[in-house]
Amino acid sequence: MMPQQRRRLVLARYGLHRRRTIHLLMRRKMWIFGIVVLMANVLVAVFAPVIATHDPIYETHVADNLAMPIWVTIFPGLEDTSRNVLMQIGPRNWNRVIQGTHTDLLRLDNVGADLAAYYERTGIEGNGETELSLTYSFEYGYAPPKTFVALLPIGITVSKLTGVTYKFAMSITRNSDSKTFAVYDSYPPWRGSDFIRLGDNRITIHSRDPTMARRLGISLLERNLAEMIFSSKTSYMVTLTLLILDDGVKEDAGQMKVTLSPVSFRIPGKVYGILGTNHEGADIFSQLVYGTRVSLIVGILSASIAVLVGVIVGVMAGYRGGLIDQAFMFVADTLLQTPTLPIIILVMMVFSRSIYVIITILALLSWMGLARQLRAWVLSLKERPFVEAVRAAGGGDLYIMFKVIAPQTVPLLTYSFVLAIPGAILTEAGLSILGFGDPLFPSWGKILNEAYGFGGFASLAWWWIAPPMIALLLLALSIVFIGRTLEEVLNPRLRRR
Amino acid sequence: MAKRGLDRIVLVVTVVTLQFILIRVLPTYVMGIDPSRFLIDLDAPPDQKILLRKQFGLDEPIFPHQYVRYVLNLFRGEFGFSFLTRQPVINEIMERLPNTVVLSGSSILFDFVIGLTLGLYIVTKREKRVDSLIIQASIFSYIMPIWLMGLILLMFLAWFPAVTWGIKLFPVSGTTSPLLPPDPLTRILDYLWHLALPLTASILTGFGARTYYFRNLAITEMEQDYVLTARAKGLQEKHIMRRHVLRSVIPPVVTAVALSVPGVVAGWIITETIFSWFGLGLYAFQAITSYNYPAIQAVLFIQAVMTAVSLYVADIAIAYLDPRVRLR
Numbered sequence: 001m002m003p004q005q006r007r008r009l010v011l012a013r014y015g016l017h018r019r020r021t022i023h024l025l026m027r028r029k030m031w032i033f034g035i036v037v038l039m040a041n042v043l044v045a046v047f048a049p050v051i052a053t054h055d056p057i058y059e060t061h062v063a064d065n066l067a068m069p070i071w072v073t074i075f076p077g078l079e080d081t082s083r084n085v086l087m088q089i090g091p092r093n094w095n096r097v098i099q100g101t102h103t104d105l106l107r108l109d110n111v112g113a114d115l116a117a118y119y120e121r122t123g124i125e126g127n128g129e130t131e132l133s134l135t136y137s138f139e140y141g142y143a144p145p146k147t148f149v150a151l152l153p154i155g156i157t158v159s160k161l162t163g164v165t166y167k168f169a170m171s172i173t174r175n176s177d178s179k180t181f182a183v184y185d186s187y188p189p190w191r192g193s194d195f196i197r198l199g200d201n202r203i204t205i206h207s208r209d210p211t212m213a214r215r216l217g218i219s220l221l222e223r224n225l226a227e228m229i230f231s232s233k234t235s236y237m238v239t240l241t242l243l244i245l246d247d248g249v250k251e252d253a254g255q256m257k258v259t260l261s262p263v264s265f266r267i268p269g270k271v272y273g274i275l276g277t278n279h280e281g282a283d284i285f286s287q288l289v290y291g292t293r294v295s296l297i298v299g300i301l302s303a304s305i306a307v308l309v310g311v312i313v314g315v316m317a318g319y320r321g322g323l324i325d326q327a328f329m330f331v332a333d334t335l336l337q338t339p340t341l342p343i344i345i346l347v348m349m350v351f352s353r354s355i356y357v358i359i360t361i362l363a364l365l366s367w368m369g370l371a372r373q374l375r376a377w378v379l380s381l382k383e384r385p386f387v388e389a390v391r392a393a394g395g396g397d398l399y400i401m402f403k404v405i406a407p408q409t410v411p412l413l414t415y416s417f418v419l420a421i422p423g424a425i426l427t428e429a430g431l432s433i434l435g436f437g438d439p440l441f442p443s444w445g446k447i448l449n450e451a452y453g454f455g456g457f458a459s460l461a462w463w464w465i466a467p468p469m470i471a472l473l474l475l476a477l478s479i480v481f482i483g484r485t486l487e488e489v490l491n492p493r494l495r496r497r
Numbered sequence: 498m499a500k501r502g503l504d505r506i507v508l509v510v511t512v513v514t515l516q517f518i519l520i521r522v523l524p525t526y527v528m529g530i531d532p533s534r535f536l537i538d539l540d541a542p543p544d545q546k547i548l549l550r551k552q553f554g555l556d557e558p559i560f561p562h563q564y565v566r567y568v569l570n571l572f573r574g575e576f577g578f579s580f581l582t583r584q585p586v587i588n589e590i591m592e593r594l595p596n597t598v599v600l601s602g603s604s605i606l607f608d609f610v611i612g613l614t615l616g617l618y619i620v621t622k623r624e625k626r627v628d629s630l631i632i633q634a635s636i637f638s639y640i641m642p643i644w645l646m647g648l649i650l651l652m653f654l655a656w657f658p659a660v661t662w663g664i665k666l667f668p669v670s671g672t673t674s675p676l677l678p679p680d681p682l683t684r685i686l687d688y689l690w691h692l693a694l695p696l697t698a699s700i701l702t703g704f705g706a707r708t709y710y711f712r713n714l715a716i717t718e719m720e721q722d723y724v725l726t727a728r729a730k731g732l733q734e735k736h737i738m739r740r741h742v743l744r745s746v747i748p749p750v751v752t753a754v755a756l757s758v759p760g761v762v763a764g765w766i767i768t769e770t771i772f773s774w775f776g777l778g779l780y781a782f783q784a785i786t787s788y789n790y791p792a793i794q795a796v797l798f799i800q801a802v803m804t805a806v807s808l809y810v811a812d813i814a815i816a817y818l819d820p821r822v823r824l825r
Contacts, residue, residue, distance in 0.1 A: 334511050337756075337808060339763035339800045345785050346519050346793065350528065426642040430767050433644055434782065448648065452771070457648075457656045457669075465652060469645060476640050 030481040037478035045292040052286035053273065056442035061281035063272030064146050066456075069463050070271045080233070082145040083269035087138060089238070090262040091115035094134040101128030102246060108132075111259070119244055119256040121161060127248030134240040134260075137175070144227040145267045150183070152203040152240070153261035156190070160254030163247035166190055170205060171241070176234040183212055183229075230267070238265060276463040278447070279454040287442045288467050294443035295475060298359055298428040303420035305363030307370060307413055314374025315401050315409075319382050329375070332368040340365045344427075348436050355438040358431065362424050370416045374409055381405050411490035418483035422476035429472055444468035501812045505805035510568065512801035517567055520790060522559060571798045577791035579784075586795045590777065594799075596672055597769070597776035600692065601761045604699035609754050611700065612707025617738060617746075619708075620715040631708065638705025644767045647698040651771070654694060667694050670773035695772040699764070707753070714749055718742050748819040755811030762800045 170184040207226040275285040317328040432445025447468040456464045576586035658666040765778025784792035
């Protein structure tokens, strides 16, 4: 038999004409809306790694925390909100100046991507000071940022040179009013003899560092350092200073080597990405994209398991009757009348918060309605002549139950399956809001949980709260629409009306 | 009547057994966690540990000794002492129970009234614009989970005015404000003010299912022959609605309300946690997350009992309202 013919026959069995069914389905706006939204969700879930710009769990601090979506800059008043500024300042970008008494001892060299400075002493020089200053100018054209970070990968190696002390400093100068802020200063000066800084040392300068604020004479509780420094749209100059103080000790020959890898200077923006960032600067868009996966997996898997259990229980209870029927229906009634949510939370507390535990427990607590409906249906189906015919032809009980009777219930199964999905999705999200989500999967509920727990509401971070809510509602609504349409098409009782 | 009562008691015993297996048997015998670990200091000397275990009866065999004592204690209302506060659990529950009863009781009542009114109203307006509008609203309300509605209300009615304009329109959390004068009127108003948001959330998410169900019931009822007879007699539509249809719709409505109790009871946990409502749901959540065994047992037991009682009361009420139903 041709597949097409076969399909037509299957539909005919349920009293449907193929072309009429499709016509009925396409006529409904609800159905089209549902299918489009569901397909979009499935596509996003499948291509999540391609669509998402960041890893949803491990990549944090991609911008400032609570950064707004980048498209808010089209609104008046928000045009110049600070954006991400990232500068990699390599050896060729620095403007180098060597000053002082021993300028001839200091030699600069490019070693790969690093800048190396050698201070070589032969032992006959007198005392003096030498200063190497590296400057880099850049334009900053946005509103004052909330924070900035600089990473200075510097390595200093000193051999001998007992009478040499050195210090390292970084300052930022605002060119419009020539105000200089000393953001880093290695005080007290390092001494070559007692301290050797190895290559992998890295100085981190953060605008929320209280030591730096104290050096600049402000309190972080009252003022924001980054706002204070980058207060106007003008050009700024970063200056790194290496100051070498030579005591002029005789016979002290040796070498000091300073390596400076590319400095990264970063001003995290207050606007970022399509949907902004959360409390720890993670990209919300990526989390939202990956959350689709969790919702679809939880919804579809737990609905499938629930339908499977419901079919087995319902068909067996209806066909066999007697003690099996009573036992199954007792279990179903008990579960129907039990408050399920505390039990779910308890199970997750006892076992684990893994997504598979959530799926299983959701499925095991939601098969009862279908089982009851199926049982009632099977009770009448099993008295039909065709079942008797199969029995007379020698069909076994299992064959009759799952090959003869169960296929008759496919329409009911189809829309019960579809209508079971939104409940599972929304329950999973509700559990995640309580903090009972899988910590390794970014779900929409988890985004809301973080927003609820980490001040998304108090700071009115709509870009953080609204997207997961809208996504959840849209998905649930689309699946309910699909289920309702299927029910109307497949359920003869509803169709007649 | 007696059989129904027995059924309900069996339900409670089943739930109690389930929770016993979940929190006593599974952790100890499958996961290898000793429940006394959460109560007894890990550094306590071994002889003290043995003494404490003996005192709490943890050295007895789990079945039947521990199980029977567990069930008997629950049914006698001896819930033990909270691991966290060392207070009797029954006292802590009694402090919170009124809040929960007020919240869930009023939400069930409002859902019922609104659902019945709207459902019967739109039956008289079939195929009109109001009909489809209310149907759409109720489908939306049916899909909307209560926590989502709660978060939306919190955002727009509590946080937004507070942050933007500095107006405390509705409280963000809690059941009562601190430092209230002892004037009863102020206290009641303050309580209602705190109740407003959680109650609104549960009504907005609960009325849809009721409306839809009651509408379908009434439509089926309107197609009955007696309605035709009443119309033929020349009775007014209003009269038919009130005297005939409403009366025959009431029993399934009562069943629906009784069957909605487990859902509402389960919903306590999320609603009360989101609104920090000082009730049993929040208590259950805190107890479960801190492994506070006596409290978990007590709350789950009370939830099961309340469900069973409401179903039993519904049975009696239906028998009283509908003479066709004979209780065995």
